[in-house]
Amino acid sequence: MKLEFKKKHRKPLEYILFTVLVLYALSMICVIAWGFITTMKTAVEFRLDRLFLPTEPTFENYILAFSKMSVEVSLKDGSRALVAIPMQILYSIIYAGGCALAGALACFITAYATTRFKFKKVNSIVYNIILFTMVLPIIGSLPSQINVAQSLGLYNTLYGPIIMSAHPLGGMHYFIFYAMFKSLSNTYFEAAYIDGASELQVLVRIAFPLVFNTFLVIILLQFISYWNEFQTPMIFMSSYPTLALGVFNFSLGSDTRYSYVPMKITACFILIVPVIILFACFHEKMMGNLRIGGIKE
């Protein structure tokens, strides 16, 4: 018996796209790999050789960064304090986790209300307001936001940004939940009502588990987004610097003992590691489509 190996016939478009993607991949890998090998160099070694692998790789930059990468902040009483990396990580977890959870909950509850209750006019108004705020560009409202946050006692607090992010406006997540609830069969809910469940029980024990996967993905994406940003913490919670803000401030630092390039890139990698771990654990959910369980007909 003669075995025939069929060669897959590839079109020119595939070759062109493959070439472009390979060049893109090489550029991305080169930059990140260069950054990583730089973190293993001392300041002296980096001055002598900025390109290649270190002759004596060391992780002392990571150890130094954990102890020295502090941010000087002004406290509410006017005094100054140094905030070290462990506290920056704690503030980042509270900020990112709090904002992600608050935002996802707000979207979930609003979408549930506007899909499961038959108040057509009110639901339509809510839907269109959220759509409108997504499309309408409001420029230059940051001064007013700061002013309002100061008036309400939310400025320069850990809970302020969390409260301010607990809304369904301006993003796609409300619409994702909306589409999910619209696609759910009423059978799930009718069965619960027949069994005597209250509205709260239906929300918590029926609706929430059905969209839990989506909820988790949205929280993950939002957590990463809030973990990564530094401008909002810089403006609204400057006394509670997050790790991203710490890295940014550290990059501007002038302390010659620690402001050399390998140390600054080390700070970047310390910031990157938690999100890479999250991504490694949940990348299929974050990059893929989600499906929900079915009803026995």
Place this chain on the structure above:
Amino acid sequence: MNLKNIQKTNKLQNSLKKNTFYFILLLWPLIHFLVFYLYVNLNSILLAFRSYDFDKKQFVGFGLDNIKKAFEFFTLPYFKYSIKNSCVAFGVSFFIGTPLGLLFAFYIYKKMLFHNFFKFLLFLPSIIPSVAMVLIFMYFTEEAYPDLANLLFNTQVEGLLQNPNTAFATVIFYTLWAGFGTSVVMYASAMSTINESVVEAAKLDGAGPLREFISITFPSVYSTFSTFLVVSVAGFVTNQLNLYTFFSTNAEPKFYTIGYYLFREINVSGKLQYPYLSALGIVLTICVAPLTFLVKYLVNRFGYGED
């Protein structure tokens, strides 16, 4: 009769409970909208007509000075640089970034060679904190690039961001290079919903990948494309191009975008400039909002429909 009355009462009570629960669910979103959207924007309009009194430490007065100053902004070199830079950034993103993003998504959707690896790599800059990605890229262009150029081409060059002739192009390149992420994944997800029988029929008719992309794939993801386009136009003015991360408050004025200028002024000048920045924001919103709605109308009117 009693039974009917009891049933009627029960129905009313259930209806009341349901209505109460509905309004409780919407109470927080309503309060939030009223305070943090409506009131903030109304306050922004009010701020535009006031000024900051350092002695009283509050916003006082009522006048048109800030509005006049906001219109004067359009005559400043800052504005000319900003609008030019914002247009260049949008143009590069729309005419280069969007087609490339669509083609990369098509590559992933067709499961071509190493598609999973490329999907991961394209998504990676969306996961890595932008401050870290920008800084690593910045140090690479400033520290590694001159040594690379010397090694490969035996030429002495400045860092790409230090050289004023290449600095802005480098920032634009970075925005394109690190900007595929979420859009590629969303386009690929939208493409995965295309009915396979339509694709098979096209192949039987002799359609190649390019014809398939133009006639089947792109029309099928048009709604996703149009959403991204409208959101890009809405963010045209507020886009900072990561300039604050690259240069902090020290970017050259000729590199400014309007988004960077606004954010920089808040950090540098503080409360003194809040009224002026609010006025400028209102004037810019009045200019950009109609453009956004026009683009939305045009993409819906002249683009591909749901069928």
